Amino acid sequence: MPATRYEPGSFRDPAARIFRHENRIFRCLSADALRDWQHLSDTTFFSAFVADGRLIDTIPVDDRAGLPELDPSWIAVLEHQPVPVVSYPYEWCFGMLRDAALLQLDLLLAALDEGMTLKDATPFNVQWFGVQPTFIDMASFTIAEPGEPWVGYRQFCQLFLYPLLLQAYKDVPFQPWLRGSLEGIEPMHLRRVLALRDYLRAGVLTHVYLLSKVQARYQDTERDVKTDLRRAGFSAALVKNNVSRMRRLVDGLRWDPPDSTWSEYTTCNTYTDGDQQQKAAFVQRVVGERRRDLVWDVGCNTGLYSRIAAENTGQVVAIDGDHLAIERLYGAVKLEPTRNILPLVGNVADPTPPLGWRGLERPALLDRARPDLMLCLALMHHIVIGRNVPLPDFVEWLAESGAEVVVEFVTRDDPMVERLLRNRDVLADGYTIERFEAVLFEAFDVVAKEPLGSGTRTLYHGLPRRS
Amino acid sequence: MGRPRQPNQLVHAGLPVLLLLVVSEAPVEAYLDPGAGSLLVQLALGGVAAGAVFAKLLWHRLTLQFKRRDSDAENP
Numbered sequence: 001m002p003a004t005r006y007e008p009g010s011f012r013d014p015a016a017r018i019f020r021h022e023n024r025i026f027r028c029l030s031a032d033a034l035r036d037w038q039h040l041s042d043t044t045f046f047s048a049f050v051a052d053g054r055l056i057d058t059i060p061v062d063d064r065a066g067l068p069e070l071d072p073s074w075i076a077v078l079e080h081q082p083v084p085v086v087s088y089p090y091e092w093c094f095g096m097l098r099d100a101a102l103l104q105l106d107l108l109l110a111a112l113d114e115g116m117t118l119k120d121a122t123p124f125n126v127q128w129f130g131v132q133p134t135f136i137d138m139a140s141f142t143i144a145e146p147g148e149p150w151v152g153y154r155q156f157c158q159l160f161l162y163p164l165l166l167q168a169y170k171d172v173p174f175q176p177w178l179r180g181s182l183e184g185i186e187p188m189h190l191r192r193v194l195a196l197r198d199y200l201r202a203g204v205l206t207h208v209y210l211l212s213k214v215q216a217r218y219q220d221t222e223r224d225v226k227t228d229l230r231r232a233g234f235s236a237a238l239v240k241n242n243v244s245r246m247r248r249l250v251d252g253l254r255w256d257p258p259d260s261t262w263s264e265y266t267t268c269n270t271y272t273d274g275d276q277q278q279k280a281a282f283v284q285r286v287v288g289e290r291r292r293d294l295v296w297d298v299g300c301n302t303g304l305y306s307r308i309a310a311e312n313t314g315q316v317v318a319i320d321g322d323h324l325a326i327e328r329l330y331g332a333v334k335l336e337p338t339r340n341i342l343p344l345v346g347n348v349a350d351p352t353p354p355l356g357w358r359g360l361e362r363p364a365l366l367d368r369a370r371p372d373l374m375l376c377l378a379l380m381h382h383i384v385i386g387r388n389v390p391l392p393d394f395v396e397w398l399a400e401s402g403a404e405v406v407v408e409f410v411t412r413d414d415p416m417v418e419r420l421l422r423n424r425d426v427l428a429d430g431y432t433i434e435r436f437e438a439v440l441f442e443a444f445d446v447v448a449k450e451p452l453g454s455g456t457r458t459l460y461h462g463l464p465r466r467s
Numbered sequence: 468m469g470r471p472r473q474p475n476q477l478v479h480a481g482l483p484v485l486l487l488l489v490v491s492e493a494p495v496e497a498y499l500d501p502g503a504g505s506l507l508v509q510l511a512l513g514g515v516a517a518g519a520v521f522a523k524l525l526w527h528r529l530t531l532q533f534k535r536r537d538s539d540a541e542n543p
Binding site: 012013014015119120149150151152153154155157206207210211214215216217218219221223225226228229231232233234235237238239241242245 | 498499501502503504505506507508509510511512513516517519520521523524527
């Protein structure tokens with residue numbers, strides 16, 4: 001029997017590994033991890049968090065017949081409810097990262113009350129069912145040793161707190177920083193971009209300045225600080241106090257984008273009402289044909305078409321390169337009954353690449369969530385004109401996804417395209433509807449075509465040609 | 468009233484540096500290296516309650532120093 005293929009991203013904690021088998025998700029446990037799991041499953045917070053969806057549904061596997069052969073060091077196996085789409089913090093908006101951070105802290109506080117703790121503090125352990133964050137790593141919970149400090153504190157700062165501070169205090173997008181380093185932002189690096197007045201803001205003096213200074217000076221120390229703290233009486237109550245303070249800090253963080261960004265956002269929509277209704281009806285027809293597992297709405301903006309798609313789809317991934325659009329969509333969907341729209345920050349002209357160890361640890365989005373249908377409404381001109389991507393390349397990218405597409409062509413007479421073309425007329429030569437249709441009809445079976453009333457926009461529904 | 472008292476951050480800022488004088492030397496074991504600095508900063512964050520732990524750490528270290536000196540004197 002071939003060796004079990006473990007998930008490449010699950011190697012960090014040697015106490016457990018993840019593997020997939022027939023579209024099911026399993027976690028194998030070492031003896032230590034099993035002891036922790038047994039303790040965890042008896043706690044009251046475990047049942048409460050699973051019940052309200054904040055912990056992934058998990059059951060122990062008693063009968064391992066039918067599962068791949070495992071190394072004997074794995075003495076137990078758990079099965080988890082699969083997550084619809086795996087996403088990473090560099091694809092989340094500010095509100096999502098903050099809610100994930102609050103979940104992490106709430107779990108830690110609940111665990112401390114029942115003699116447990118979390119051995120790490122990484123947003124990669126949080127996934128989403130729509131806009132509901134869910135903690136997925138059961139092996140993170142461990143029985144707390146007496147006098148043990150908060151081991152995940154530095155990791156929490158680097159991967160949760162600092163990205164949030166960067167966005168809230170400096171209005172600097174955190175996603176490129178997290179995408180640039182899977183370990184997050186070093187205390188020293190954040191300190192260097194902060195101004196003197198930022199030291200008066202909550203959390204900066206201690207969590208950034210002090211931590212960076214102490215860490216830099218004593219990073220090579222061989223002293224066993226953990227043991228010394230335990231001997232001196234460091235207690236779970238102190239950890240709880242610190243975690244509660246951190247929770248108040250994170251809960252109070254707000255990202256208030258400058259007014260100009262907001263006003264530009266609200267005025268950039270140039271559609272006529274008639275066009276919008278026609279587009280909505282077109283999407284409704286395509287979505288209504290049959291139920292699909294996964295739909296991408298690329299360039300989702302306010303999420304109008306994501307919501308239409310969500311009515312007859314397992315999971316909709318609403319993607320936009322505009323962080324602000326995703327922040328607003330996340331906030332809005334949280335208040336709605338819809339539970340199958342996952343908003344993500346992403347730019348198809350610069351998509352999230354595979355990252356981490358051997359480039360396998362954190363796969364690219366398309367390899368995590370291959371769509372059945374892609375909605376590309378009011379998108380192509382931004383990519384082809386705004387990003388100089390040749391028109392045939394754009395259609396080739398659509399075809400490579402293997403998905404059905406709903407795509408909109410916007411002519412150069414449209415006000416949006418005119419704006420994109422200002423001072424760049426040379427790019428417009430190949431941007432014609434005839435050329436677009438020539439390449440589209442070659443790659444797809446176009447089953448529907450509908451010009452919109454304004455006369456500058458046309459919609460197409462294409463089925464991929466299986467070669 | 469109602470709102471918890473904030474620690475005096477400037478006073479606490481010097482605490483971890485002092486702490487490093489009083490900790491012993493031994494290997495640390497964990498899958499995630501928490502970093503010595505991050506553990507010490509947690510005392511600075513801990514406010515008044517952490518002060519007692521700090522005092523105890525300091526006391527242990529001082530008594531250890533005296534014990535070493537006595538031992539050195541007996542076995543020159």
